[in-house]
Amino acid sequence: AQSVTQLDSHVSVSEGTPVLLRCNYSSSYSPSLFWYVQHPNKGLQLLLKYTSAATLVKGINGFEAEFKKSETSFHLTKPSAHMSDAAEYFCVVSDLNYQLIWGAGTKLIIKP
């Protein structure tokens, strides 16, 4: 069965410093992977997705993620954090029924 594990429940960085949100996945086939963001009291927005076309995926708002099959990882990064990046981030894998399996989320805190 497919699953995702987000390794940190909270990540705190200073504004202007790099962001790293870690995600490991488990899949018996080549997966489809996504990162979604949820701002406080808001809905869920797609940041980026991996669909096997390229291992380095660029998303919105300066975020990117790299698919590493050997490490079964799909970590999300951003070179320089902005206050508006404070939100909950979800790593997601698609299963063979086209349903999304969600990680537990990582809360990103940005310190001024």
Added chain:
Amino acid sequence: DTAVSQTPKYLVTQMGNDKSIKCEQNLGHDTMYWYKQDSKKFLKIMFSYNNKELIINETVPNRFSPKSPDKAHLNLHINSLELGDSAVYFCASGSGGFHNEQFFGPGTRLTVL
């Protein structure tokens, strides 16, 4: 234009009542979904539905039932509400398929007293 909309945004009700949440999408997608997000932000799929098939998460109580009057709408009916039903419910739509993302509504915060 709002892609996926839900009403109401907030719903406060008493235990034992029956309530509905409406969802509409204008993206032309074939598949719609309902998710429940608990207080710890964990998202769980409840239903997925397209013209051909309803897939129900086996852990969802049968007090919950999706109803789709047409391809653009998937409403959620909840009977005999319980305290544990308090959560944020998200509707989503997608074109289906392994690589296709889902688009989410703003959520409905349900509070059962």
